[in-house]
Amino acid sequence: MNDPMPPGTGRCPVAHGEGVTRLYGPDAATDPQRIYARLREEHGSVAPVLLEGDVPAWLVLGYRENRRVLDNPLQFSRDSRIWRDFLDGHVDTASPLMQMVGWRPDCVSQDGEPHRRLRGAVTDNLYAVAGRGIRRHATHHAARLVDAFAGTGRADLVTDFADYLPMLVLTRVFGLAEGEGRSLAESANLVLKGGADALEHNDRIMAILGELTARKRKEPGTDFTTGLIEHPAGLDDDEIVNHLRLVLITGSTMTSNLLARSLQMVLTDPAWLTGLVSGQVNLSAVVEEVMWNTPPLAVLPGRFATADQELGGCPVKEGDLLVLGLAAGNHDPEVRPDDDVSVQGNQSHLAFSAGPHECPAQNLGQAIIETAVDVLLHRLPGLRLAVPPEELSSTASTWESRLDSLPVEFTP
Template sequence: MTTPSTPPTAPAPSGPPPGCPAHRLYGPEAEADPTGLYEKLRAEHGSVAPVLVHGDLPAWLVLGHRENLDVARTPSRFSRDPRHWGDMREGNVPPDHPLTPMTAWQPVCHFVDGEEHKRLRQAVTDSLERFDRRGVRRYVKRFADQLIDDFAETSRADLITDFAEPLPMLVMTQLVGAPDSYGPRLVEAARDMLRGTATAVTSNEYVTAVLRELVERKRAVPGRDFTSWLLEHSAALSDEEAVEHLRLVLIAAFESTANLIANTLRMVLTDRRFRANLSGGHMTLPDALEQVLWDEPPFTTILGRWATGDTRLGGREIRAGDMLLLGLAAGNVDPEIRPDLTLPVHGNRSHLAFSSGPHECPGQDIGRAIADTGIDTLLSRLPDLELAVLEGELRRRSSLMSRQLVALPVTFTPRGATGTTPAPVTGTGPSQPLPQAVVPPVRPAPVQDGPGRRRPWWSRLLGRR
């Protein structure tokens, strides 16, 4: 068997055998109802189903919870190195293919296994651990307040474009030590990349160029930020390795956290089960986040794993070079582990939202902190938020890897701005102040309880009795 560092070079057939029916994971059917497609595939094929990705390239979608864990935890059988991909070796994946930004091999920890993976991942995890978690939460609150200030006096907002999408990138841009001005364009480029659009390659090139410039600057003038800590680490990352790991952390954190915030806010505003559990004191905001990670994980699928040799999975014959997609959303609702989806899963973190095994998401705690603190700040500032449209009017946009709310319009009682400014996030040593934008302070309008006004129902969520 070959190793990830020396992938096979001889062409090999890949994908399901001829005649095996396969559904497209792109196009109108998949985009309209991906959850329904997953269940259709499960009914037809069981825990592992033959599918087609962009360009009708064959792959296997892993639908079972146990099978997903098997693939994620055994890199000796299912490598993260895309150089194993038979279709890539045969020239079926051109440079301008929509999946190229996510499958072209780079010197980054999620594309290697074994000792090289340990070296690169250790640099990422050690650098992430240098952040003071309380400092990160304070920083998230400052940015959340800034975003809320922009619409607090208007009585209306779209919680996707005005809050859920910009908040993670604003925070992560600062964590990596980049200027504030990088944030808005990076949000646009990151979303375009992950949708696998016709311009995904161009967006990827933009992100890479921005991060290359950042690495050059931090080599010359290091600071107390993730980029500088990566470069200082004993793993001795090259500039190219540093750029690719920054890209990985920035893009993954943006997409996963933005979707987690959006999906949790939608549940807060619309889910009767949530309201019932809340009114009975059975659910808190951290509980709500975990419920969303089960029911609507930020990434619906993860691309991909590649078989290092002929093997079996879920009763299917998988051949060397085949691509597999981890079906996180499908695995989380596998009837083998969740026969009754109406039952809450409080305190249970065995979901697949952050994958598993050696490539499990290393920044999940920071993502939870951004979502938890951001949502808490929003509900504290605007406690009478209400959905501005019927729940059935909410629309979603689907791609191969995720499904996002297009908009989440809300109404609320107008309130004044806080006059907050962003505060520095520090590591283990003395803080270094970042440039601050001065906003004239405005006293928030008080929220009164009285005979004609009920206390906001989600005050229980925030522990305010």
């Protein structure tokens, strides 16, 4: 742990020390929204927290403060090589936290021209992939997953469907063997969850992607991996593997989470389901509502202060780590005083981040989700929730809150 910080201003405490809220552990896993609300009440728009391993950070809770950090990489860099706690030896390279905030040779870890060069390679190939029948791949794999339970009249749309569909599509897009999809989905979820197994599962993913890159150099195809290899930006193998990791983990886990939440919303509100079936409601409206209320990434890692400055009345010091409360920012009462009012048509949520590092794979995820819901509604007549809505539960990690299950019934 660092020495106590100098006295702050406003409602910020004088130190990251005893009594500072942990964003991990049993309390954080059950009701993160309650924690965000309490921190906002105690500290305002920026609050001190402890991440896994009791690593100190600032959690940005305010919508405007989140936008300031996300839109200003010169003040708040994504490059963790300036992270003071790491430079001072207070965070070990083997810490599970490093899987989320540690520096890698990818576009997420860099700013300026290096970021533009690498992001260009990723976005160019994501656009190319989206134009090569992504909905066809999603339809194929969604139908195969439904085939496994369509005759039973019951299913869990989280563990039987949403948890695996996005990764199955991505394995096809990457040029991986279809059989890798399920185990890769489980490994990706465990990397995001953190804990003792995160490093092992990250190493497993990196080994598979390293073998894929070597194979595609010898046997190029029309896949995302070959596109990165052949891109004019001239990525080396390290950069290629790390960008494959980035898209694989974030693309699969975020899309599966968003798909599950969208299905939850449709099945717990008869008006949404009726509107979708009748064609009066577009699924994009459902997804937009979910983006505001339960974004797939609740807390975004991380930004690092490039100089001493004030944020939300708190004395942020050079090298401090900040994590962005996307879910908290979306519910900031200063910009959204009434959570019960529909946000339909308002796309200014934080769910895709913002600024230079805004998520480039939004259209890819949207295509998978729209296709998945369409397949379910056509294949499963009489689809309905099998338990009362209040019985549905979620489990959170530092970074996300995932629906545990979504039991449904339908006509076999």
